Amino acid sequence: NKQINIYSKVTILATGGIGGLFKNSTNEPIITGDGIAIAIKNNIKIKNLDYIQFHPTAFFKNTIKGKKFLISESVRGEGGKLLNSKGERFVNELLSRDIVTKYILEEEIKTRSNNVYLDITFKPETFLKKRFPTIYENCLKNGVNICKDAIPVSPAQHYFMGGIQVDLFGQSSMNNLYAFGEVSCTGVHGKNRLASNSLLEGLVFSKRGAEKINFEINNIKLSYTKIYTLKHNVEYYSLLNKKIITKSLLKLRSDLQNELVSC
Numbered sequence: 001n002k003q004i005n006i007y008s009k010v011t012i013l014a015t016g017g018i019g020g021l022f023k024n025s026t027n028e029p030i031i032t033g034d035g036i037a038i039a040i041k042n043n044i045k046i047k048n049l050d051y052i053q054f055h056p057t058a059f060f061k062n063t064i065k066g067k068k069f070l071i072s073e074s075v076r077g078e079g080g081k082l083l084n085s086k087g088e089r090f091v092n093e094l095l096s097r098d099i100v101t102k103y104i105l106e107e108e109i110k111t112r113s114n115n116v117y118l119d120i121t122f123k124p125e126t127f128l129k130k131r132f133p134t135i136y137e138n139c140l141k142n143g144v145n146i147c148k149d150a151i152p153v154s155p156a157q158h159y160f161m162g163g164i165q166v167d168l169f170g171q172s173s174m175n176n177l178y179a180f181g182e183v184s185c186t187g188v189h190g191k192n193r194l195a196s197n198s199l200l201e202g203l204v205f206s207k208r209g210a211e212k213i214n215f216e217i218n219n220i221k222l223s224y225t226k227i228y229t230l231k232h233n234v235e236y237y238s239l240l241n242k243k244i245i246t247k248s249l250l251k252l253r254s255d256l257q258n259e260l261v262s263c
Contacts, residue, residue, distance in 0.1 A: 009220040010176045010213050013038065014206075017160035017182035018052070023257040024156040026058055029066045032253075035183035039164045045173040047185040048162035053193055056100040057082075058156035060115035061142055068156045069138050071118055073097075073195065075151075078131065080120040083150060085113045098192060101155040108154065117150035159198060161189045170209035176220060178213070180206040 015035030019027020039046050057076070058068040076082070076093040082100075084090050084107050091103040104116050120128065125147040129136050132146070139146050163185040170178045170186075181202045188201055 007222065007224045009217060009222050010178065012170075012209070013164065013172075013177070013179040013183050014181050015183045017163070019157050019160070021253075021256060022157040022260050024058060024068055024154065026055060026068050026070055026156050026158050035179065036163060039172070039179075042174065044177065045165040046163065047165040047187075048191075051161035051185075051189075051191050052157060053097065053159040053161060054101045054155045055158035056097055056104055056155050057118055057151075057153040058158075059139065059142065059144075060152040060154040062114070064142070070156075070158075071135055071139075071151055071153055075118060075120055075132065075135065078120065078123065080118050082153075083117045083119055085111045085116070087117075090116075096192070097158075104153075104155055115152045115154040118153045119150040120146060121148060121150065159193050161185065161191065161193055166205070168205075168208065169212045170205045171212075178209050180209060 013035040015033075015038075016031040017027060018031065018033040018036070019025035020029045020032040025031075036046060036049075038044075055070055057071040057073075059071055060068075080093060081089050082091055082093050082104070090107050091100060093100065095103075107116055108114065123131075128147050136146055139151060144151055160182055163183050164172050164179040166172055166179050166184045166186055168186075170180050170184060172179050172184075182198065184205070186201060186205055189197060
């Protein structure tokens, strides 16, 4: 319930993307774009905030709250068929993520359904258990045997290609402020990230940035303007502890999630 000020020669933001702002996401609910909000408030350059990737086939179940688990492209790659609520195939499953997502959402609206189905039951049980052990186990925990049942799926926000604009070392437009991972916008993904490239991006840029920081750190002078405890911050923490504003924040988040779904 108090404000703590920390001063440093170099600061790194690695706060993740924006998935928690969406009703359906493969991200943890706590990932709500806080690093980007910090950047905006401090006039740090940001870029491509509209570059948001959706995965077409996240497991769907009304009772699952928070992070959704993926039914990967590999299931469709092995011949899995996307079916609507009437059991009809409606799209070429191997089109790009954004196009398949668009078709699924249109089909859900047309059939007034919350989800569609991904059917891989025509494959042998031994093959499915060996080829998709994690998907098999996760679905089984949620009452779906992929060897016998079509998998309920629906699109979910998956990755954010925009963020804080950085150079080839992860340096932002503010001196000695770096951003790595999904909070940053390096530009390497363009408008639509390819599978697993974000892991390589995180490794490469954080390593380059760390080496640069290590090389320069002894020559960086610690310089700051002292930040005093703000009265309204103290009042905010007091209200938060009393849960007076918690309900309004949760409602605001729910309203935002519903708006983003309708977009």
